[in-house]
Amino acid sequence: MTREFAETLHAGYTQTFAMTRVLADERSDFQHIQLFENPAFGRVLALDGIVQITERDEHTYSEMMAHPPIYEHGRVERVMIAGGGDGAVAEEVLKHPSVRTVDLVDIDRRVVELAREFLGSVHGDAFADSRLRVHFDDAARFLETRRDTYDLIIADRPDPVGAATSLFSESFYRTVAAALRGTGIAVFQSGVPFFQEDELRDVCRGMRSVWAGVATYLAVTSTYTGGLMAITRGCRVPLSGSALDAAVERCRRDPPSTRTYTPDVHRAAYALPAWMRAITDAP
Amino acid sequence: MTREFAETLHAGYTQTFAMTRVLADERSDFQHIQLFENPAFGRVLALDGIVQITERDEHTYSEMMAHPPIYEHGRVERVMIAGGGDGAVAEEVLKHPSVRTVDLVDIDRRVVELAREFLGSVHGDAFADSRLRVHFDDAARFLETRRDTYDLIIADRPDPVGAATSLFSESFYRTVAAALRGTGIAVFQSGVPFFQEDELRDVCRGMRSVWAGVATYLAVTSTYTGGLMAITRGCRVPLSGSALDAAVERCRRDPPSTRTYTPDVHRAAYALPAWMRAITDAP
Numbered sequence: 001m002t003r004e005f006a007e008t009l010h011a012g013y014t015q016t017f018a019m020t021r022v023l024a025d026e027r028s029d030f031q032h033i034q035l036f037e038n039p040a041f042g043r044v045l046a047l048d049g050i051v052q053i054t055e056r057d058e059h060t061y062s063e064m065m066a067h068p069p070i071y072e073h074g075r076v077e078r079v080m081i082a083g084g085g086d087g088a089v090a091e092e093v094l095k096h097p098s099v100r101t102v103d104l105v106d107i108d109r110r111v112v113e114l115a116r117e118f119l120g121s122v123h124g125d126a127f128a129d130s131r132l133r134v135h136f137d138d139a140a141r142f143l144e145t146r147r148d149t150y151d152l153i154i155a156d157r158p159d160p161v162g163a164a165t166s167l168f169s170e171s172f173y174r175t176v177a178a179a180l181r182g183t184g185i186a187v188f189q190s191g192v193p194f195f196q197e198d199e200l201r202d203v204c205r206g207m208r209s210v211w212a213g214v215a216t217y218l219a220v221t222s223t224y225t226g227g228l229m230a231i232t233r234g235c236r237v238p239l240s241g242s243a244l245d246a247a248v249e250r251c252r253r254d255p256p257s258t259r260t261y262t263p264d265v266h267r268a269a270y271a272l273p274a275w276m277r278a279i280t281d282a283p
Numbered sequence: 284m285t286r287e288f289a290e291t292l293h294a295g296y297t298q299t300f301a302m303t304r305v306l307a308d309e310r311s312d313f314q315h316i317q318l319f320e321n322p323a324f325g326r327v328l329a330l331d332g333i334v335q336i337t338e339r340d341e342h343t344y345s346e347m348m349a350h351p352p353i354y355e356h357g358r359v360e361r362v363m364i365a366g367g368g369d370g371a372v373a374e375e376v377l378k379h380p381s382v383r384t385v386d387l388v389d390i391d392r393r394v395v396e397l398a399r400e401f402l403g404s405v406h407g408d409a410f411a412d413s414r415l416r417v418h419f420d421d422a423a424r425f426l427e428t429r430r431d432t433y434d435l436i437i438a439d440r441p442d443p444v445g446a447a448t449s450l451f452s453e454s455f456y457r458t459v460a461a462a463l464r465g466t467g468i469a470v471f472q473s474g475v476p477f478f479q480e481d482e483l484r485d486v487c488r489g490m491r492s493v494w495a496g497v498a499t500y501l502a503v504t505s506t507y508t509g510g511l512m513a514i515t516r517g518c519r520v521p522l523s524g525s526a527l528d529a530a531v532e533r534c535r536r537d538p539p540s541t542r543t544y545t546p547d548v549h550r551a552a553y554a555l556p557a558w559m560r561a562i563t564d565a566p
Contacts, residue, residue, distance in 0.1 A: 006299075010323055011301075011322045011323060012300060012301035012303070012321050012322035012323045013299070013300060013301070013321070013323045013324070014298070014299040015296070015298050015299075015508070016289075016296070016297040016298075017295060017296060018294075018295035018296070020295070038295050038296070039294045039295035039296075040293055040294060040295045040296045040478065041295075041296070056477075057477065057510075059558075060510070060556070194339075194340065194505050195323065195505075220503055220510040221510065222477050222478075222508070222510040225298070225505070225508070226505045227340075227343070227503040227504065227505045227510065228503050259556070259557055259558045260556040260557060260558060261556075261557070262554070262556070262557050262560075264553075264555075265554045265555075265556055265557075267554065268550070268551030268553075268554030269551075270547075270551075271547040271548045271550065271551030272547075272548075273343070273542070273543040273544075273545070273548055274541055274542055274543060274544070274545050274548075275342075275542045275543065277545075
């Protein structure tokens with residue numbers, strides 16, 4: 001009989017994956033790590049019972065976390081990724097020749113070790129790239145010693161439960177802002193607003209207290225149930241229409257090899273449904 | 284103990300809804316109809332074990348099936364809805380004062396009766412609108428006697444299994460095309476391509492054999508698992524960039540009351556991810 005993995009993240013709703021093969025099931029110092037194979041999604045990584053990434057849909061997430069802010073900035077050299085131990089976002093960032101260093105800071109060494117062993121299709125050659133440095137540390141603590149350093153900080157954070165709660169605090173946003181240099185950009189995974197309205201509202205409020213330029217854009221990842229996922233980006237400078245035009249144009253001239261992201265998808269990602277706009281713009 | 288409704292539409296993946304109250308569970312002449320309440324989605328209608336509509340996310344589907352083609356056409360007067368017995372799409376269509384008649388053709392009288400009894404928040408006042416006429420008939424048969432009649436035909440069809448298979452055939456597309464008048468538009472629910480690649484490929488191929496203007500746009504409905512849902516639209520005339528501009532401008536001047544649809548969402552819906560563009564454009 002096939003075993004099953006059931007995720008109960010939202011009240012009254014469960015998604016269940018058949019596990020045709022279990023690759024890892026262990027408790028690290030920080031969390032319960034499960035890695036298994038599923039007929040529809042390929043290899044699946046779950047932390048504390050919540051799906052983080054799958055082979056088949058990871059591009060819908062990792063490309064949208066990386067490429068929009070890189071094209072919007074225009075010349076990203078120094079990048080920091082908070083979390084992201086699976087290497088998926090790092091792979092996307094490293095597609096850009098302008099990028100000189102990427103500091104990937106994940107608190108859990110075992111996530112990185114298991115990803116390197118089992119999730120090659122997710123991170124490609126990222127861990128072999130000499131521009132990538134992996135640090136096993138708390139992301140906030142790591143950033144506190146690196147003021148005025150990064151052009152791009154990507155918070156590949158999980159849901160705001162357990163150990164990750166601190167990554168949703170206003171003090172974390174202030175730490176991130178201080179670690180950016182110039183017109184550096186920070187992007188934050190901000191949940192699935194269909195189920196997590198309050199989360200998105202709180203994120204936008206918290207970020208507006210730190211940045212003048214806060215905007216929300218969308219990605220759609222099959223295994224993040226509830227449909228649209230929000231990504232919020234903070235910058236000293238608001239994202240104007242002409243700045244977005246320029247970003248999309250930069251991409252058109254020099255498109256990365258992607259499966260989801262395109263210049264048109266980039267622009268379209270900022271078109272929020274009416275109900276979500278009411279959440280992001282709530283005072 | 285709370286009862287559960289489990290939908291197994293895709294291999295190795297199940298979504299499960301807690302049923303806090305069962306409103307209906309019966310077999311009509313055509314299908315197994317279930318109607319229940321869930322903490323996250325409100326009232327949920329399922330046919331033959333597959334979720335069709337929920338109170339909480341129906342606007343993400345029904346608004347996107349109705350408003351884009353209406354603004355693209357510019358003066359829709361006569362509308363036909365194939366399926367859609369829950370009345371959700373009809374409600375959206377009837378928001379437009381230019382619409383003079385709507386023929387809603389559902390094969391199953393019990394779906395309409397149960398929707399009228401239990402899904403008021405889904406269809407609003409649609410069934411009380413004198414412009415709406417409900418017919419209990421096979422959609423293809425109904426259309427065969429109405430050549431050159433409609434400005435808009437909306438195929439609110441389920442997945443291509445069981446009785447609905449005929450709604451995915453090339454002969455159905457020909458019947459629909461013949462029932463349109465002038466530059467009338469037909470839109471078709473075309474599945475969730477993450478799980479149903481072949482379906483979208485076949486739909487686009489089949490429609491291109493009938494219409495010169497075939498295009499695909501996107502909606503995201505939480506309970507249609509797999510993320511992006513494809514809607515394909517056929518018309519004698521291709522949708523040019525300037526025609527889309529004009530449609531969006533018409534909406535800006537006279538926006539409907541909606542929860543999802545906005546002029547920006549309309550335009551953005553045509554930005555397909557790279558992997559999906561490869562499917563829709565496959566020869």
